Amino acid sequence: MPLVTLSDVLKPALKRGHAIAGLVTLGWEDMRAYVAAAEAESVPVILQAGPSCREHTPLPVLGKMFRHLAESSSVPVVAHLDHGYTADECREALESGFTSLMFDGSRLPLQQNIDETAAIAEMAHSAGISCEGEIGFVGYAQGETSEGTNPEEAATFARETKVDAMAISVGNVHLQENKEGGLDEPRIRTIEALTDTPLVIHGGSGVPMAQRLHLARSSNICKFNIGTELRMAFGDALREAVNSNPSRFDRVQILKDTHDPMVAATRAVLRGFKGEDQC
Template identity: 75%
Template sequence: MTLVTLKDVLQPAYEQGYAVGGLVALGWEDMRAYVAAAEAENAPVILQAGPSCREHTPLPILGKMFRHLAENASAPVVAHLDHGYTYEECKIALDSGFTSVMFDGSRKPLQQNIDETAAIAEMAHAAGISCEGEIGFVGYSGGEGSNGTDPAEAAQFARQSGVDAMAISVGNVHLQQDKEGGLDEARIAEIDALTEVPLVIHGGSGVPVEQRTRLSRDTSICKFNIGTELRMAFGNALRAAVNSDPNRFDRVTILKETQDPVEAAARAVIRAFGAPPQK
């Protein structure tokens, strides 16, 4: 069994200078491919259930799926709730066997965000699991704009919320399909200098791979959330499988053809973060 908490995988990354992929899952096929990729790379992986995943599959079911994969994996696997918006939602994830919850209070006033995140962190820690919070708001490509993280507010949030990891807004954007943006390294350095907590980048698909590797090595960024580029790999593989034979209708045989392309894409993502071989 290699089911672990977020703190279990991020603390070594923080101390040794690498990052761990928070890979956003939408269903059985991609989460299975992510674990296979982690095993092949001999590196940890964070399986993430975000809002769209939870709309499709209930949290108690996702918890069982994540735990089944983790308990049979040779690599460390975190079962992580991504963008939980309420205390109740985080409690359901905890009760469903998740080993980490991310509470997103980033749209709320600073003190309210701190207070609500601290309550969820206290609940998580009492149950022996981890908590991630967010300060500053990470926007969406073609949608809601970002509100960059203020370094002084980040320091206050890190100090008062009790989180094990802190997501920041430094030029990153959710759902970005290209890698032309890049992150604000000066702002990252300011936040880094004022905090002593592993930092998280949401919207990591839009970050150039070279910058991911360098920041993993040289800063306190220990987790990049990657969803869009892996969804694109899945979608391309599925489209090719469907189009290859218009008479085929068995979805199991069609979906099997997504495994290898998604695993290969996930391996490339994981490899770029520079994790040393797991002992």
């Protein structure tokens, strides 16, 4: 089926009590496995092109890859720009066929973040696609420290930017390799009491599985971004493929061996966001 927008999948998720996985892509092998896993689980999927992906593959190429996968898929697929930092980058993604733009102004002063995000949202909506913004700063494991989202500021941000989804900082951290942390549920409840905008968790790999499922079914969090967890799964599968036959040198044959393990790992992630009516 054709690519769909972020709103197309988040609105039903909010209404029915489940969440959609925003899966961070790095190349053809993982994005193909993500779609295969989504088809096996009969759920929509959001393919995300983040900064490191875009450094490796140009946005126009990524847009064509996402569109090709969507058109041959039996489930809805969203082509999402993750952490776009400039208007020019967001515009290039739009022109490359992306159906969702995430503008990250979380390091900016509040009013500047609102103004710049609102401009991106207007550009996206004028083109018939979706926009995600971020309020509060989500830090990085072994890197920058998070700044938690202020609920009143989040309500103002959602109202003035008119974003379709809002990423928040509530204890989540990018690039976390374990699930020993957890999200600040009281802060989440305060935010969702002040705005009905669908909420997004970046750094979802660090959230315990039980809490993912609980919040997917009981809160306004409709999108969890998963990157590190599946990157680790790919790395494990690639090492196994290489070490199983050290004399092999054909990378196509080696990479084929990562497909089934990646589909299995992704299916486990997707099941963690299903609503009760999807099981």
